[in-house]
Amino acid sequence: MEMDTYKLQKGNLERFLQKLGEKFVVHAPVESDGVVAFSELMPGQESALYFPRTHKPPKDVFYPQTEVMFHYEKDITHSAEYKGKPIALFGARPCDAKSFVLLERVFIDPKYEDPYWAARRNNALVFSLACNDPLPSCFCNWLDGGPFSNTGSDVLVTDIGDAYLFEPISENGESFLSSVDMLKKATKKDIEKAQNAKERAELSMGEPPKLDSLKVSLDALWDDPLWDKVSSKCLGCAACTYSCPTCYCFDIQDESRRGKGVRIRLWDSCMFPLFTKEGSGHNPRPTRKYRLRQRFMHKFSYFVEKQGEFGCVGCGRCVSFCPVNIDIRNFIIGVFQTAQGKGGEQ
């Protein structure tokens, strides 16, 4: 079914978000102390839609950085799954919207469903905002994404100057949009403007390298000195994993006082030695080389094996935030060059 595209004058955005807030808890990018991250949009608060890519990825909307799993008192436990209104995420970028599809495969599998993820993610609406001006660190187009990709979105929003276009992607998106009176049907000219913006944005990102053979090349380079080279400047700070929209590893900890307490889960990172250090003192990943290899292999080999595609959406945050400029794109190119070099020698 062909669904109508809608249009909202920019001046009406606040009213639209209020309307959205009647049914949903609205999360949008908000600037605070120079950091732009997603948080619940309070009445009258301005969203930072002008910002190209939030510092913190929006995964914490569905998967909070710290989250109570259950409360307990002696032997009695009370699960603390989210019970609030459905969540609407407004202004996620296409890369981040795609990350939800990848995370969903981890949290919801045929054998085990993560109830904390499901409670927030189910019935949520994702309005993603297309990127008219991709950043130099962006590489979503390497990974089957693009600045106007709609994977993981219910509605794709495009800034066309004085207005936003709302293109429904899912039926849930369409059914919400069709219930909002202030939206007008977009004209042919509006749609043309969006189409032009899309072409411009895609062109600006250049031609991506083909990653079809990346997994095979990586698997063949398990013991290659390449890993020593790329990890030699890694500080193990975990800026990459905390800013990554698809990193999902977590720790579970207890906090208690006098028989009462909570079990919480927190984002964790494969960059930390304690991540795998065992009770005996043995650590199967003893150095930063092992840990960095784990991160890159997980994204570009293990995730492919388990979930059928790369565990990276090319948002470029790790490229921007790495304090020693480890650029995962250069690493990928390096893998191809090394693999080719090896092939040539044989």
Next chain:
Amino acid sequence: MKNAYIPISVRVKKIWVESDDKTLRTFDLEFVNEADAFDYMPGQFCQLSIPGKGEAPFGIASSPTEKGFLRFTVNRVRVVTSALHHLEEEETIGIRGPFGNYYPVEKFRGQNVVIVSGGFALTTLRSLAVYLCDPANRGDYGGITLIYGARRPGLMIYRDELEEWEKKDDINVHLTIDEQVEGWNKLVGFVPAIIKEIAPSSKDSWVMVCGPLIMIKYTLPVLTELGFPPEHIYTSLERRMKCGIGKCGRCNIGSKYVCFDGPVFSFAELEEIPEKI
């Protein structure tokens, strides 16, 4: 689907000290509510949970053929295991599971099974031995051999039970210690050397081997020499774990999660994974 992170209440039915250095204790647990009882298979593990202290994974040492209790043997290492060692009978704790896969007992049908173990890694292999030797199952399998070594007699777990098994004719038990001590009238020598001596036939046979890495390292070549293909040699792996359900991301070896795809792997599977065990 039920929330797999919420522990179920179990009561400590019985506790005893398992080793003379007192670092190992065995716990028999029973469900507070019988309705919570779960089915499991030899080789699976559970997370034992102590509110305020946390959780740790342990292989189930009882067999599903033994009704009314779940058995675990716990080595005291740090926070959770120390808290477990301080438990008293009748106290309640939490349990989650059973998690992971199990020893491929379906593949053993009509075949011989050799169980090789060292130190306190006997836990899930005890479960397997009891399962295979259960009167309801014993007829389905050929010869069952157990080769078990410990540094000294006092560190040998389930010793009374093993000595009972020595008298039975449905399982061949070979117990060994590293060096001769007074009063020991069984085998002396490291596990790999003992396997070489006993030389179990690899024909229609499967080996399950669990123990310290160093034991496994020297056992594998002996088994290969005896003609066991890697597809017929299985082990159970350990890694630091949190969730137990393949989500928290830390226990992987290559693309396999030990908690979800394992903990039981054949060496043929492990050879495919470049990351070392």
